[in-house]
Structures are given as C-alpha cells and as structure tokens.
Amino acid sequence: MKGKNNIDKFKCEQNIYACIKESPLVRLMMNALKSSGCEIDIRRHIACEECSPTVSGGYDPVLNQIVVCQNTATNKGLIQGVLTHEMIHMFDYCRNELDFKNIDHLACTEIRAANLTHCSFLSACFQGDASLFNIKEAHQNCVKTKAYQSIIAVRDVTKTDAIDAIERVFTRCYNDLEPIGRRIKRSSRDIHKAYSEGYLFGYD
Numbered sequence: 001m002k003g004k005n006n007i008d009k010f011k012c013e014q015n016i017y018a019c020i021k022e023s024p025l026v027r028l029m030m031n032a033l034k035s036s037g038c039e040i041d042i043r044r045h046i047a048c049e050e051c052s053p054t055v056s057g058g059y060d061p062v063l064n065q066i067v068v069c070q071n072t073a074t075n076k077g078l079i080q081g082v083l084t085h086e087m088i089h090m091f092d093y094c095r096n097e098l099d100f101k102n103i104d105h106l107a108c109t110e111i112r113a114a115n116l117t118h119c120s121f122l123s124a125c126f127q128g129d130a131s132l133f134n135i136k137e138a139h140q141n142c143v144k145t146k147a148y149q150s151i152i153a154v155r156d157v158t159k160t161d162a163i164d165a166i167e168r169v170f171t172r173c174y175n176d177l178e179p180i181g182r183r184i185k186r187s188s189r190d191i192h193k194a195y196s197e198g199y200l201f202g203y204d
C-alpha cells in the first residue's frame with residue numbers, strides 16, 4: 001500500500017509539472033496569480049495527496065494550498081481541470097477577503113470556477129449545433145449544477161441553503177470573468193487554444 005502510494009504521488013507530481021509546462025490555461029492562471037501578488041511556488045502551494053474516492057482536488061485557504069488527489073486525478077486532463085479550478089479559488093482568495101465559511105462567498109467562487117473552467121470546456125461541445133439561446137441556457141445550467149455539486153461535496157450545508165446561495169449571488173459572480181475573461185479579449189486565439197486543448201485532454 002505504501003509503495004502504491006509513493007508511485008501515485010510520483011505520477012501525480014509528474015503530471016502537475018507537465019500541465020504547468022504544457023497547458024496554456026494553467027499558465028494563464030499562474031500568471032494572473034503572479035500579477036495579483038500571489039505567485040505560486042509549486043513545491044509549497046501544490047500538494048499531491050490520497051483522498052476519498054469521490055473527490056479529485058481541493059483548496060485549503062488556511063495553508064493557501066491546492067491539493068491534487070493522486071488516487072483520483074490520474075491523468076493530465078483531470079489534473080488540468082483540478083489545477084485551473086482550484087487556482088480560481090486561490091485567485092479569489094488572493095484578490096478578495098474571501099471567507100470560505102460564508103456560504104455566499106463560497107457559492108460565488110464555485111460559480112466562477114465552474115464558469116471559467118469546467119463549463120467552458122463543455123460549451124465547446126455545444127457550439128455549432130445549438131441556437132445561441134440554448135447555448136446560454138445550457139451554459140448557465142452547467143455552471144449552477146457544477147457549483148451546487150462542489151458546495152455539497154466540500155461543505156456541510158443543506159441542499160436548500162446551497163441552492164439559495166447560488167441564486168443570490170449568481171448574476172454578479174457569473175458575470176465576473178476575472179482573470180480569464182479580460183485576457184480572452186486581449187488574446188482570444190490563445191484562449192481558444194487553451195480551451196480546445198483542455199477539451200482534448202479529456203477534462204469533464
């Protein structure tokens with residue numbers, strides 16, 4: 001068991017280094033953190049750990065550390081998903097006085113993470129064969145569902161409290177596209193590349 005643990009950790013760390021080297025989206029988030037004064041030190045701020053089988057990663061605001069679950073996030077695509085998602089939380093924690101015990105704050109950062117990472121990869125699938133309106137609806141539903149799942153997975157809150165919090169902050173947080181949105185305008189080709197590569201990586 002101990003041996004398997006070490007192998008998992010080694011593979012996890014190799015995948016993280018590869019993602020940081022190859023993924024434009026991960027690099028973009030790292031640059032955004034750096035220019036906000038919260039530069040990531042890979043050795044200190046990212047850790048591979050064994051987690052429960054339903055979780056693939058997390059962010060610990062006390063240690064300001066991203067946890068990648070070495071037993072569940074076992075390929076580059078999943079790890080890219082975990083890194084970018086958790087880096088959004090890290091960015092929000094750096095940028096604002098984010099209080100993870102406040103459910104509205106938590107809902108907001110989960111909405112942003114879903115919007116800017118998970119559901120953006122997904123939206124690439126919809127393009128072309130759905131009307132604009134449907135894309136928007138599907139995308140918003142994706143964000144709400146994913147944010148809900150994230151809140152329920154990490155915090156001891158009731159379903160109603162989670163849904164109410166998401167509805168309270170949705171419009172404001174859904175429209176807050178920092179740091180990725182601002183950069184989409186500036187270099188849309190890179191971002192398009194980032195998202196399409198993310199999709200090819202198999203992040204779901």
Ligand SMILES: [Zn+2]
Pocket residue numbers: 085089109110113150
């Ligand atoms: Zn999250």
